[in-house]
Amino acid sequence: MAFLDNSGDIILDAVLTETGRRKMANGNFSITKFALGDDEIDYSLYNKNHPSGSAYYDLQILQTPIFEAFTQVNAGINYGLLSTTATDLLYLPIMKTNELTGLDVGNIASFNGMFYVVDTAGNTGTSATTAIGQGLSAQATPIKSMAGTTSTTNFVLMETGLDTGFGNIPVGTSANRSSYLVANNLVDSTFYVFYDSRFISGIVGLSDTSTFNNSETDNQFGGSVSLTEGTSTSLSLGLDNYSSYRVKGIADEIIWDSSSNTEATYSVIGGPRGSVCGVAPIVKTGLDAEYTLYGTVNSGIMSTGGPALVDYIDTTIYVQGTLSSAQIQIPVRIIRISTS
Amino acid sequence: MAITSYEILDTTSDVTTTRTLLHESIPLTGTIISGTYGVFPSEENIKNYTHGQFQSVYDYPYLSSSANHIFDLAVGFDESSNMSKSAGAGPTGSGQQAKKINMYNQFSQVLLGYTGSNNTVRMFELDLSLDESGSIAKEAVFVNLSRLISKDQIKKGSFSITVGYGTWSAPFGAKRVLTDASASDNGGTTNTFGGDYGVLFDTSSNPRGLVFYEAGIVMLSTNSFANDSGLTPQFYAHPTYGNLNIIGTFLTSSISGACDAVRHRIENIAFNNTTEINSTIYFCRVPHNKYNHSANPTYLSASTIRVKNVNTDSPIAYITTIGLYSASNDLLAVAKVSEPLRKDPTNEMTLRVRLDY
Numbered sequence: 001m002a003f004l005d006n007s008g009d010i011i012l013d014a015v016l017t018e019t020g021r022r023k024m025a026n027g028n029f030s031i032t033k034f035a036l037g038d039d040e041i042d043y044s045l046y047n048k049n050h051p052s053g054s055a056y057y058d059l060q061i062l063q064t065p066i067f068e069a070f071t072q073v074n075a076g077i078n079y080g081l082l083s084t085t086a087t088d089l090l091y092l093p094i095m096k097t098n099e100l101t102g103l104d105v106g107n108i109a110s111f112n113g114m115f116y117v118v119d120t121a122g123n124t125g126t127s128a129t130t131a132i133g134q135g136l137s138a139q140a141t142p143i144k145s146m147a148g149t150t151s152t153t154n155f156v157l158m159e160t161g162l163d164t165g166f167g168n169i170p171v172g173t174s175a176n177r178s179s180y181l182v183a184n185n186l187v188d189s190t191f192y193v194f195y196d197s198r199f200i201s202g203i204v205g206l207s208d209t210s211t212f213n214n215s216e217t218d219n220q221f222g223g224s225v226s227l228t229e230g231t232s233t234s235l236s237l238g239l240d241n242y243s244s245y246r247v248k249g250i251a252d253e254i255i256w257d258s259s260s261n262t263e264a265t266y267s268v269i270g271g272p273r274g275s276v277c278g279v280a281p282i283v284k285t286g287l288d289a290e291y292t293l294y295g296t297v298n299s300g301i302m303s304t305g306g307p308a309l310v311d312y313i314d315t316t317i318y319v320q321g322t323l324s325s326a327q328i329q330i331p332v333r334i335i336r337i338s339t340s
Numbered sequence: 341m342a343i344t345s346y347e348i349l350d351t352t353s354d355v356t357t358t359r360t361l362l363h364e365s366i367p368l369t370g371t372i373i374s375g376t377y378g379v380f381p382s383e384e385n386i387k388n389y390t391h392g393q394f395q396s397v398y399d400y401p402y403l404s405s406s407a408n409h410i411f412d413l414a415v416g417f418d419e420s421s422n423m424s425k426s427a428g429a430g431p432t433g434s435g436q437q438a439k440k441i442n443m444y445n446q447f448s449q450v451l452l453g454y455t456g457s458n459n460t461v462r463m464f465e466l467d468l469s470l471d472e473s474g475s476i477a478k479e480a481v482f483v484n485l486s487r488l489i490s491k492d493q494i495k496k497g498s499f500s501i502t503v504g505y506g507t508w509s510a511p512f513g514a515k516r517v518l519t520d521a522s523a524s525d526n527g528g529t530t531n532t533f534g535g536d537y538g539v540l541f542d543t544s545s546n547p548r549g550l551v552f553y554e555a556g557i558v559m560l561s562t563n564s565f566a567n568d569s570g571l572t573p574q575f576y577a578h579p580t581y582g583n584l585n586i587i588g589t590f591l592t593s594s595i596s597g598a599c600d601a602v603r604h605r606i607e608n609i610a611f612n613n614t615t616e617i618n619s620t621i622y623f624c625r626v627p628h629n630k631y632n633h634s635a636n637p638t639y640l641s642a643s644t645i646r647v648k649n650v651n652t653d654s655p656i657a658y659i660t661t662i663g664l665y666s667a668s669n670d671l672l673a674v675a676k677v678s679e680p681l682r683k684d685p686t687n688e689m690t691l692r693v694r695l696d697y
Contacts (some may be wrong), residue, residue: 012662013676014693020664020672031355031672033346034624034693036631037661041680043638043646046656058647058656062680066660069674076671077663081631083345087685090651091643092633162643192342235342236669244342271643325344325635 003065015069017076037077040064074238082325086184091162091170093186095319095326096268098157098276103266105225107157107278108144110331114314115156116145119283119336128305132337135306148283148334150229152204155280158319159252160188160326161269168270172256172263176272187274188249188321192235195281196315197243199290199334202282203317205230205247212276213253219262223253227278237318249275249321274326279319283334287313291336298338309338346665347630349622360617363498366489368410368609370502377401381600388596393439394484395599412484413599415590416444418463421478423591436594443595447482447559451534451552464559466539466547468530475547477561479590481602483609490556495612496523496538499551501558502607505565508577511605514567516542518560520551529553540564562586565605576601621694624662628688632657656684662691 016024023029045060070076099109108115116136123131128138136143146154162170162180170176181187193203207228216222230247237244252273256263267273291297295313302310312335320327349355377385377400384401394414400407417423419441445461452462452470466475483501485494499520506513522528523538530537535554539547549560565572571585578584581592589601632655633639639646639657647656658680664673675693683689 012691012693013678014662014673014695015675016673016695017671019670023666023670023672029672030666031349031620031622031664032351032667033348033665034622035343035346035663035665036626036657036659036683037343037663038634038636038658038680040660041634041636041638041658043634043636044641046647048647048649058658058682061658062682064658064660064680066676066678066680069661069676071674073671076674077343077661079635079637080343080345080663081657081659081683082633082635083347083630084633085629087629087632087655088651089633089655090645090648090653092640092645094640094643164642164644168642194342234668237342238671320342320344322344327635 002068013069015071017071017073019073035077036081037079038081039078040066074240076238080325084184089184091164091180091271093160093181093274093321093324093326094163095158095160095321095328096163097328097330098159098268100266100268103157103221103223105157105223106154106227108146108154111141111143114331114333116143116333116335117148117281117283118145119148119287119334121285121287122311122337122339124337129307130337132307132310132335135302135310135337136335138305139302140304145335146280148281150202150204150282152227152280155204155227155278156330158277158279158328159267159269159273160249160275160321160324161252161273162271163269164271166264166270170272172254172267172269172272174253174255177255177274180272181274186324187251188277188323188326189275190246190322191249191275191277192233192320192322193230193245193247193279194237194239194242194318194320195245196241197284198241198294199284199287199313199315200281200317201284202232203230203245203247204228204278204280204282205245206250206276206278208248208250210248210250211253212250214255214262214266215253219257219260221262221266225278227280229282246322247277247279249277252276274324275321277319279317279330281317281332281334287334287336288339295334298340307337309340311336311338343663343665343669345631347624347626349624354623354625356621356623358619358621360619362615362617363495363612364491364615365612366610370607372399372410373397373606374603380604386603392436392595393443395596397603408488409486410489411486413602414443414447414482414484415480415595415598415602416440416442416447416482417479417590418444418448420463423479423587439595440590443482444480447480447557451532451537451555451557453533464550464561466550466561468528468539470530470532477549477559479562479587481560481562481564483558483560485556485558487556489613491613491615493535493554493614494551494556495614496525496529496536496553497521498612499538499540499558500611501540501560501609503560503564504605504607505567505572508574508583508604512607515607516548516564518542518548518564562590575605617696619694619696621692622664624691624693626659626683626689626691628685631659631683632685654684654686656682659683659691662693664693
């Protein structure tokens with residue numbers, strides 16, 4: 001796609017998307033609402049220290065060339081402007097994966113940037129060479145993985161909050177959580193999870209009864225986590241083959257305390273925290289040809305122990321807070337023992 | 341990522357529909373019609389068919405994928421024409437008399453329809469009445485303009501064609517301009533099966549042909565090529581029979597041969613086409629107190645809004661895209677602005693998105 005001519009008057013270039021054209025052909029084309037996007041903008045170009053003054057702060061942003069409109073749905077608006085009416089916000093929450101080992105609640109860490117989920121369909125036994133999960137654990141650097149079923153106890157843990165840095169203002173006190181997040185309606189009680197339905201059939205998340213705090217003696221971790229399958233939704237990400245689930249978010253009550261500060265031990269958010277959520281994909285039953293079509297087969301990536309050859313598919317799970325719009329992409333590797 | 345911030349469009353105040361007629365000026369010069377892409381009559385932009393019923397004119401050698409079809413040419417006459425009583429003086433079959441009658445009838449039945457209890461096809465009349473009286477064109481040349489250039493219709497009152505009636509070697513030594521200047525959207529036309537048509541007059545107000553606006557078809561009577569004293573004696577230099585007038589040409593030549601002769605005498609065709617655009621306009625009203633923040637990952641640095649120093653600073657966002665959605669959150673249309681629009685709490689804007697159909 002070319003850039004739009006920005007040398008003269010402001011013009012508006014509008015196209016129907018492929019979905020719009022299909023709906024028009026089906027006779028059910030009806031536009032009822034709009035949203036605004038700014039995908040081309042790099043806000044880091046906003047120069048608050050420009051020597052020529054405030055009129056020049058956004059000069060580079062305003063000169064950003066804009067692409068012509070795409071007809072592909074997923075190339076429309078990927079992030080979007082927020083309808084929040086508050087004007088006094090200085091901070092907005094972000095989302096990060098919590099891979100800290102001190103929690104011991106089943107949260108796993110990524111290995112070489114990938115979160116592993118096992119497809120146990122190819123398991124022929126329970127040893128490291130015959131069961132993929134055992135094989136991952138037997139690596140020189142043991143790889144924690146998710147079970148790929150509804151009964152998984154391992155998951156990817158995510159936190160939202162104002163990550164201004166440990167020790168920086170605003171610190172992660174309960175009062176700051178209330179004033180910066182709760183009062184501005186930026187605490188997510190649910191999260192949308194988008195996944196490739198060719199490989200994943202559902203998402204397991206945290207249950208309502210889960211807790212996440214450091215309220216034990218000496219501010220030790222006092223939370224407890226249990227998992228349950230989320231709820232399927234019709235929300236569209238705009239990517240082909242992607243489906244969505246909604247999972248619970250629970251209050252992130254890890255707080256800063258001057259007497260015995262353990263927040264960095266249990267949390268990756270350096271500031272007031274909003275919510276935590278967990279995500280564990282359920283591997284689609286019967287995956288086989290997909291490994292050849294979309295993944296890698298007969299790979300020898302297991303360095304020590306474990307099965308000699310494995311098959312894997314790399315995919316991405318997208319998680320988004322329903323209120324804060326904080327979002328994160330989780331790279332996932334679905335892995336099994338090679339069948340050939 | 342999924343969009344979660346939408347603004348509802350009020351169908352009574354935020355959506356409207358319009359109809360716009362777009363006109364383009366189409367000049368077709370005679371050099372393209374005859375002589376530019378080869379030696380007459382075998383130019384590479386002229387396509388003849390084995391069925392021989394019409395001839396196609398392209399703007400470039402037609403074997404090229406860059407070629408655009410401009411118009412078709414055909415000739416024909418009514419079965420009551422004196423020509424149909426002749427078997428044709430040329431070699432057997434070259435006269436294509438039956439096909440010429442068929443062509444005339446086909447144009448007539450589609451553009452004018454049938455009349456009388458016997459359901460006979462009408463004949464083309466060089467006036468706006470269909471009373472089968474006055475000047476009737478029993479022999480005619482048909483110019484079928486391609487939909488590519490005529491679009492939805494020819495603009496009434498804009499058509500002109502310049503034809504030559506000089507000698508074969510100097511066809512434009514004598515020429516006339518035929519126009520439909522008396523036609524307009526408010527009158528000067530008659531409506532028939534083929535849509536509205538107007539009469540093509542020369543500069544002396546003599547009727548010489550018809551133009552069917554919606555159909556994009558021009559009918560020229562043989563008197564379009566006549567000189568003041570009668571038919572041009574050297575209308576066509578037939579490779580076998582020598583100089584022929586237009587009647588002789590129609591009689592002795594195949595349709596494509598007669599079309600070649602006609603092409604040789606078209607100096608210019610010009611008209612304005614019309615494209616009817618139906619539009620829906622969505623007024624996307626962006627209130628002052630919304631859409632001043634962004635979910636763009638670069639919007640934050642360490643969770644702090646980059647465009648602010650303190651919380652009392654105004655938030656700023658920049659609009660580059662407007663997405664139009666269905667009730668079920670399907671993105672149906674996308675509009676892009678040519679440069680980012682600054683949005684902050686001090687301004688409110690209405691983005692007017694027009695979708696054309």
